[in-house]
Amino acid sequence: MKKIIIANWKMNPKTPRDASRLADKIGRGVKNIKSVEVVFAPPFIHIPAIYKFKTGAQDCFYEKSGAYTGEVSPLQLKACGVRLVIVGHSERRALGETNEIVNKKLKAVLGTGMRAILCVGEAERQKEIAFPKIIRDELHEGLSRIKKSFFRNLIIAYEPIWAIGTGRADTPKNVYEITTIIRRELYRMVGKRIASKIPVLYGGSVDDKNSYAFVKDGAVDGLLVGGASLNANKFVKLVKAVAGL
Numbered sequence: 001m002k003k004i005i006i007a008n009w010k011m012n013p014k015t016p017r018d019a020s021r022l023a024d025k026i027g028r029g030v031k032n033i034k035s036v037e038v039v040f041a042p043p044f045i046h047i048p049a050i051y052k053f054k055t056g057a058q059d060c061f062y063e064k065s066g067a068y069t070g071e072v073s074p075l076q077l078k079a080c081g082v083r084l085v086i087v088g089h090s091e092r093r094a095l096g097e098t099n100e101i102v103n104k105k106l107k108a109v110l111g112t113g114m115r116a117i118l119c120v121g122e123a124e125r126q127k128e129i130a131f132p133k134i135i136r137d138e139l140h141e142g143l144s145r146i147k148k149s150f151f152r153n154l155i156i157a158y159e160p161i162w163a164i165g166t167g168r169a170d171t172p173k174n175v176y177e178i179t180t181i182i183r184r185e186l187y188r189m190v191g192k193r194i195a196s197k198i199p200v201l202y203g204g205s206v207d208d209k210n211s212y213a214f215v216k217d218g219a220v221d222g223l224l225v226g227g228a229s230l231n232a233n234k235f236v237k238l239v240k241a242v243a244g245l
């Protein structure tokens with residue numbers, strides 16, 4: 001399976017020009033890499049500025065159109081060339097997004113034929129619990145009553161909240177253990193044939209020094225990268241390290 005690396009730019013950079021420069025610089029650095037798919041997830045307003053690249057969105061609404069001031073629909077994103085939408089990022093959940101809302105958004109995104117990344121992860125590491133209930137609930141409630149055929153466009157990102165933006169990345173060993181349980185949970189939900197094709201990524205303080213270890217020893221199918229994706233040199237190194245596998 002080709003590795004996937006998503007650059008989650010969060011609420012950066014400031015201008016469309018900065019966004020296009022950043023994407024151009026990264027694009028030049030990774031252009032000959034075939035074994036890794038790189039997707040940029042900029043703020044909505046910068047999507048047109050980087051239309052030449054494979055683009056994702058950081059969120060969306062679940063309705064198709066209508067009186068929803070401030071929202072953006074999956075159909076609108078698709079019409080702008082977006083291929084993938086991040087859903088249920090912990091920074092969205094912290095603003096009040098529930099598993100029920102995540103479920104509606106996943107159905108809406110997958111219903112358009114775009115890919116969706118469902119983010120799951122615990123707020124605190126509890127040593128005595130191998131698989132926190134919160135992750136199980138995020139998977140089961142987030143994926144409740146989603147058509148089996150939609151699962152071929154699903155990606156899961158394991159992102160322990162305590163590791164996001166803190167510089168305290170998880171260990172590849174732990175990521176291996178948790179993502180193995182996530183994969184097992186997916187087998188139970190949709191069967192091995194479908195589940196084995198769902199990419200499972202890791203996110204949380206990934207940089208150019210640890211990206212290789214997460215993919216090799218953590219055995220994940222890719223990475224969701226925040227802070228390090230805003231530094232073109234660092235991000236290109238991070239991608240090259242994974243491509244060197």
Ligand code: PEP
Binds near residue numbers: 008163167205225
């Ligand atoms: C993220 O935003 O999903 C993320 C993992 O951020 P960072 O890489 O900065 O921890």
